[in-house]
Amino acid sequence: NAGVTQTPKFQVLKTGQSMTLQCAQDMNHNSMYWYRQDPGMGLRLIYYSASEGTTDKGEVPNGYNVSRLNKREFSLRLESAAPSQTSVYFCASSERGRAMSQFFGPGTRLTVL
């Protein structure tokens, strides 16, 4: 039981390059989330998917797109990376319901030069 897995762990991009961050969970959770964490700050929600087939914008969606490929997988795409997107990205999943806590992956550390 791996929980939430993210690939890659580290990535360096040049400005304007594109890439996709992958996330998968094996807990049969309905909801999945993408956050970014900048130094000294909390986690800010980029996009979330309340259930398979649905996605919605979070607090900071500009410059990102997502795909909920199936119930297990939720990917985050940067079409044209910018230095402001240098951050640590966390994927999370949870069951539906207000009282459900989120399970987080180990994070992807992205640097955009």
Add this chain to the structure above:
Amino acid sequence: DQQVKQNSPSLSVQEGRISILNCDYTNSMFDYFLWYKKYPAEGPTFLISISSIKDKNEDGRFTVFLNKSAKHLSLHIVPSQPGDSAVYFCAARANTNAGKSTFGDGTTLTVKP
């Protein structure tokens, strides 16, 4: 405007003593609160939560107190152990938010042996 604030970026306590981490919120729609713990190079992990219908929730060495009128919650760790050294995030959720949480910036706790 930040809706969840952790005003102390860091806290240092002696092993065996009590650690008190504070969190304030501004959005009166928040009705469920969670604390997460994060070690370096790992994703956050869920620690303890509290519903707005309660004023206290206890789990072993961890107790969360909620003062709704003051829009304030606190996490007490007694006794503190060196392994508790981590970043602690307060998160808040509204019933209408489909499971989305708003995070504070975190407090780094250091427990000295």
